[in-house]
Amino acid sequence: MIKGLGAKLVMRDAARSAVAVGGIAVAVLIAFVEMGFMNGVVDSHLRMVEAARGDLVLLDARRSHLNKWDEILAIRLPQVRAVEGVVAVSPVYQAGKTFRAGPDQPDHRIVVVAFPPDNPPLDLGWSADTMALLRTPGTVLMDRLSRSIYGKLEAGQDVWLEGHLMRLGGFVSLGPTIVIDGTIAMSETTFRSLEPDGGPEMAVVRLAPGADPAQVKARVTAISGDSVQVFSKRELFDRESDYLMRVAPLGLLFGAGMAAGLFVGLVICYQVLYVAIRRRLAAYATLKAMGFPNGFVLRTVLEQAWAVGLAGYGVGLALAALAYHVLAAKTGLAIELNAARCASIAAACLAACTVAGALAALKAMRTPPADLF
């Protein structure tokens, strides 16, 4: 057995291999970018849930997805608070309001998110000082990651919400979604000046250490019947992902792109290997004549495929990391890499290269040695 023949062949054909690596890198980049858009839409939508500082999330039963803003009946909150195992229930109000950065500036729709400023139910990426600013009535905090239509804002300036004058105390970090262009945070008290009645759109529930979430959910259902729904953060993520994938043709738009990217990787890998094999067909034929089995030929070719595939994936991943940074900044969406996503594209890349290698090896395996001399 000649060890590592495949890898050596790849190194020998440096120029050709470089083309293959480059092509696979581009294919991997394409797959990552399309996946990034798809996940970006979903993850941005889930930012509010992600920000919840608690174990469970309470929603009104009519709120079948987070783009509907049905309110929880106010009485439910103290009821849930009284359930055994629950330490705190904190309301989160959400409403679309009109925002104006100055008396002569145009109006823009913004989403107001409001909650009790002490031990807030949301983590909005702020410092303790900024958080404390909410205690002053009439002070609001702007999400600095909002879309640029709101204009240049400075801490300390006046802003108008639904015609009410408020003071911009500072900034938080949340991020827009496809639907929501910008968010502004305020205390419950300040919110009441905009909306005197009405219940919260969401409540964050904190459990006592050791409390069983399933049991708490059952107790909540026993008290409030069908009027509210309780979710763990994970369950809410899943529900919202399903909703988004169903409602918008995300799979078609971005799935096709991902498939195309991987397909291109396969094609490039195949073509390069095919040409490489054909050039050395005499050598392969000699090996077979010497008695090396077809399995060896296949393995050699696969080694070449995996070598360029691995290198191509590495380069593609690096390019993707760069691209994600740029795209996240330009779209405002949550376009991020994580281990699971890298692994899934790696697996797809590996599969594509394996198929390409196997197909390319067919010719070398099928040709009887005598035909080649």
Added chain:
Amino acid sequence: MLRSCIAFAWVNLVRGDRVRFAVAIAGAVVAIFILLVHLAFLRAVEHKAAQVYGLFDADLVMVSDRYQFLYRMADFPSARLRQAVSVAGVDAAAAVRVTASKWVSGRNGAQSSLLLIGIDPDPVFIRDPGLRAAAPELRVPRRALLDRHSDPEVGSVKSGDTGYIGVQPATVAGWYELGLPMYAAATAIVSNSDFSFYSGEDPRRIQLGLLQLAPGADAGSVVDALRRALPDDVRVMTRAALMAREAHYFVEVKPLGIMMRAGLVIGLLVGAVALFQIMSSQVESRMRDFAVLRAMGFSAAYTYAVGAWQLLLMGAVALTAAWLIATPVFEIVSRKSHLFLPLDAWLFGTLLVLCVPMMASAALPLVRAARAEPAGLFGAA
């Protein structure tokens, strides 16, 4: 000469490794399909954003100078419409009112977000045939027309059913087709005289003014005249301009434009790569044939021509296949999402234009073929 050129190109393609060829063509098909999907979706979003304005027949429109987009349309005094009619060239004006409200089902009390639109049931200003037919129903008070393309919970209501708009009762008197999922779960149209009853807003203020010009009047000069005559709290523009503004908000302010354009770039890249690979391996495997041609006296230009025909033939096959696949797919998506996804001449034309750079880059391997040195390829020397 031309016939032999095409014949040679054809032979090059179909003789040789069929599997390899099919695989690479499939890549081109996928790439062109991606271009189709992204182009069509981008247009569908622009169309959907401005669809409300498409319901009405007006040459010019008037909005508040604080107007951002449909859901939160600032208002202006209805008196501006009367002022506009007094300007030469303006024939008639009508008011449209828009606000966010809620629809409460009469059956189970379920609430849905509602975009409430108030119109004058005058057919002259209505362009959509469905709405035109249903509008006279609104002459009876407390009647509403519902959007058939609303979310299923609202869209399944039947004519004659009652529900609540806001807190006031309304009877469903008819239907129209719109579908604005990005603004509200449902939309409803009532008469302007009922609008204040349902919305609680000041009846003297409206959100959208429709203006029709006298026959022969020049839109540009009337717009200028109106801008001079009217104060700064309103803006006048053509209906097309307003629709473009609304579309611009969705495509440029929201990242849909960036995402779709990225998809187009990806499609182009993928297609270029697939076609380049085919041409490259074709040239490599037919190098001797090209050398023989040169030895026989055919010019380099002939070589390019053969290669170009190969590309064109492959492109035509890939384009046809992608178009055929897109036909049922678009039909299904269009039905489910109520998006406007026609496979028409504009789409085909734009696709062809995009395919040009794709094919051009795939033609690069031909340079090597044209340079094939006859002597160098014969024998071992």
